[in-house]
Amino acid sequence: MALIQIRHAIRDAIAEEMARDERVFLMGEEVGHYNGAYKCSEGLLERFGERRVLDTPIAETGFAGVGIGAAMCGLRPIVEFMTFNFSAVAFDQILNNAAKIRHMTNGQFSVPIVFRGPNAAAHMLGSTHSQAFEPFYAHVPGLIVIAVATAYDAKGLLKSAIRDENPVVFLESELMYSVKGEVPEEEYLIPIGKADIKRPGKDVTVITWGQGVPVALRSAELAAAEGIDAEVIDLRTLRPMDTEAVLTSVRKTNRAVVLFHGWPYGGVGCEVIAQIQEQAFDDLDAPVLRVCYEDVPMPYAENLENLVLPTAERGLAAIRAVTYRR
């Protein structure tokens, strides 16, 4: 196993799939000559050339649309949003074209495309640059939505996403690009739609994904120090959700906390809660709690940002609450 940064796991996934399949190409702002704003495509232009690694103008709707049109012709575009905040200007392309073309054409066309890039807050980027987009995309039938938190998952799931016939929204994390993790030398794929138990436990289930994962794991450590054994489930695929994995855990622990980077209202966190209370109502010994952003646009100032973000301590407080400690 090699220990590599998540950004390199992503780059390697792209490189392997491009080498394997001539139809795969990468486009986005600064992905080529600049090697990616966050260096997730380092060396790819040099290796694959301008035909397959395309720098785009700042025209997210335009290049998302070009990607969709190319995918309809059988190519397999990987479209990088420099950050998912900028996907807001391409929202209609994803909502009304990527997600609906297979349906709308009664299966005459498919749209095998991956939209990827960093999601949610980084560090002191202010309100327009700190948003979590999974609530907007996971809501939409016709899309697959993935969020990754380790190098291993990033590589294995991105390769699956590129090979998938469906449009995939693939959420990464600027804060975590430098985090290292073990990745096998040999090729592997991770199936879409499967959650992963990142830490087994028996007292309480913490459901999380993306940037929430390391926070949840730290919360679990803090809880362990107090004798509470938390199970941490990383959803990995947000749509379709691996509800079975969540329910299996909750039926065992009878308590759950959802911890994630993003605003509270609606979204993936609430979907998890709705599923648990609907399908494991009699197993629940406490309400499911959310630990996430406060319900405010992200402020720039460091002290304020830290107050808004979910922390291991806030995770611990929720774990204590649902286990009725203190």
Place this chain on the structure above:
Amino acid sequence: MALIQIRHAIRDAIAEEMARDERVFLMGEEVGHYNGAYKCSEGLLERFGERRVLDTPIAETGFAGVGIGAAMCGLRPIVEFMTFNFSAVAFDQILNNAAKIRHMTNGQFSVPIVFRGPNAAAHMLGSTHSQAFEPFYAHVPGLIVIAVATAYDAKGLLKSAIRDENPVVFLESELMYSVKGEVPEEEYLIPIGKADIKRPGKDVTVITWGQGVPVALRSAELAAAEGIDAEVIDLRTLRPMDTEAVLTSVRKTNRAVVLFHGWPYGGVGCEVIAQIQEQAFDDLDAPVLRVCYEDVPMPYAENLENLVLPTAERGLAAIRAVTYRR
């Protein structure tokens, strides 16, 4: 009291506010010479002239942005989206400008604007034209989101929305524009943020809004015929949500169903569920169930559309389930 159509309640609200306040103006596609695609602005151009009733090109981002810029200068724009489906191309303006400018400028500017138009499915318009947008907007701090279901509410809430200092997303319903309701002759306002009990009851709480309201009321009638007394709560304001009204009812009935027009995953329905289970956990005798669209893009064919939509019968089935009848 006069019996008028919802479209006329909307028109009257606009006309009264325009007459009252020179800063109020209306813009959107076909709102002027055409009198509105759904005739919600009939006669307004004639009465107020081209300066204050503006036909726009098909450029939702452009005219939403112009509205936002004008609101920052102290005008009070009413921006009509011909349907909210077309707000997807203006998503960034609403998410990153309307919702954040007050915050981002530390209060130097406010954005008193109303974005209004029909929302959710009408009849056989296909997947791109049948979407419910409240999950996308209610998620976002900085916005107020309202959905109306009666002429009385439409007029009273639209007037409040126009006078409010904040950006308001005001969701109407193409299916319901012709529905008549009683509206007082004298002026009145309905406060933003207050739910309304559309039918009192004691056995089960049905939470709903917008196009869901008449469906929920019919479900309640069907339930009444079986001896189940359902309370129907119309949220009216989706953000900020009147959680107290919901909890008060659920604490009485101990059972709840959320019935709405829209996809299931996340969104307002799940927020209601998350709030109830979090704050009234011990009062709940059954899981809260959702009755809404099936999780598919809307098909055009009438028989399929009817299967996808929430119906009074599906509402009844959920009411039965949470009251453990059959």
Place this chain on the structure above:
Amino acid sequence: MVLPCAGPMTSHASEPVAPGDDNAHFGSKEDNLRWYREMLRIRRFEESAAQAYTRGKISGFLHLYIGQEAIAVATKELLQPHDQVVAAYRTHGFAIAFGSAPGACMAELYGKATGLVGGIGGSMHFFDRKHQLWGGYAIVGNHVPVAAGHAFAAKYRGESGVTLCFLGDGAVAIGPTHEGWTLAGLWKLPIVYVVENNLYSMGTPLSRSIPVEDITLKAAGYNMARERFQVTSVAETKARLGEAMRLAREESRPVLVELITYRFRGHSMSDPGKYRDKDEVEAWRRSDPMERTMQALRRLHGISEEELEAIDEEVIAEMDEAVRFAEESPAPAPEARFHNILAES
């Protein structure tokens, strides 16, 4: 020094060309007979659809192509096997011209299982891949970058196909159109963007939707070649659009074509069209390409009233049959609503 803009705005009131008896605009007898029949097929299809709508058989939005038929007919004859056509929601005419079965088209409007897209899409979402009609897009302008993507794919693969992307005059103001044109120009994509300028977007005349009357004034800003004319005949449309396609194909560069045309019906079935007066519509009727082709058949080629009648009867029979097919077709199976949402991997 501030320069005045190159093309100052002139009066917006487009007047129909009165083409007189310019025989050069017409083709051979065979051409004109074929074109006439094809235009008539579209028109009769649309009229049948309108009737079915009035009888409550069709629902939703129904946008008719009556008046613009010559464009679809000319386009059909220019298509090579690897070309594709992408359009908005006023697409029945393309389907009929390109060879989609009228029965399947009508069944789509009826929301039947035998429809072009299984009754899932309706009037606004026509797709017939094998007949080169690649949509069928109902959000104004959002197909413009998608079409650039098709052209991109052809270039990526080194194929010779050209994409033809049709949009309305109303779609020129919207951002996705601009972005699609920008990428097409930047990457020198083999695509022809055809603005069907029928002078109105719903009830809004061009003078209230963009700041210039000549849409092709925009071409320079995208490094596109340009072409602009009023559609008065299939012959001329075919020749000039064909030249644009040649340029796109041979030089791999985008071309912007503005076709001035007119729709005789309202925007959709629910539009009474009060924003245009009778005189205006009448003036345009006099340059209706289908009508003019019929006159040419009479005057230039000596086709008799009876022969014209016979053509019409055949076409009407074809469309009656399409209606019967649609009526008798089954609704989609209930499970169909769960199909084609995701591909099964």
Place this chain on the structure above:
Amino acid sequence: MVLPCAGPMTSHASEPVAPGDDNAHFGSKEDNLRWYREMLRIRRFEESAAQAYTRGKISGFLHLYIGQEAIAVATKELLQPHDQVVAAYRTHGFAIAFGSAPGACMAELYGKATGLVGGIGGSMHFFDRKHQLWGGYAIVGNHVPVAAGHAFAAKYRGESGVTLCFLGDGAVAIGPTHEGWTLAGLWKLPIVYVVENNLYSMGTPLSRSIPVEDITLKAAGYNMARERFQVTSVAETKARLGEAMRLAREESRPVLVELITYRFRGHSMSDPGKYRDKDEVEAWRRSDPMERTMQALRRLHGISEEELEAIDEEVIAEMDEAVRFAEESPAPAPEARFHNILAES
């Protein structure tokens, strides 16, 4: 016949103008002294910010205005009381030139309560309403229609104010820009759109972001007047931009101005700028308007090295004081994160 587009694409490699000793480009001694000092204030502010960033005092994205100062300085002198300036995220220079306290600007970068927007916005979201800087927008192009809205409001109210909207060359490709320009042209709004073409959007040269080299070729398509020149001095910039503003103000019409300029630093602090070679940067340094103004002060007005030194020392002291102010200012109160999300009614 397909016409070639009016302005065919020429070479994209913009070369800096070598302005020689054209004295006409300079102002009086007083002007040049004032302009020099103002440009220097901006530059020293930016350098202080860069240092603070390197010391870890400032975080997030920090986009410096070094090289483009003459534009902000010229703009300041053209503003009338009801005018407003809307810009993107490279706005420190405007704030400093317009009269915002450098301390408040620096404190904003530090995320302090005393910052221009209370530490809530940071570098990318500068707003100083009373000094006519109305943003500070960090999503490329989304301020373009908003700025049109300000111009709309002025026209609606019959006020004489003009809106100046600055955008980068990188913002020309995006849809919201197109829609804002379309509405400005259609409604004849009193607005000047100024593209600060510094040849790059991040690492992307103009040749890879739009299909034409001369951005003002687009003006015709929006019925905008146009102007284009390289910024080599405050004097010329002020004269030509002033003329554009006059046109917007007096004739209530939009004007598109392209200013060719250069940023000497990377796109943001995290950009090493590897996409440009030293020679290119050096060539542009020779036509740096600030440097040239200094030369003019020396050569035309006989200002001594000592006098120049003294100015610099004053300016440095001002910026040191700004840094001290920022350092010593308190962080925002914890409750501040709940403020200004909704107005209390």
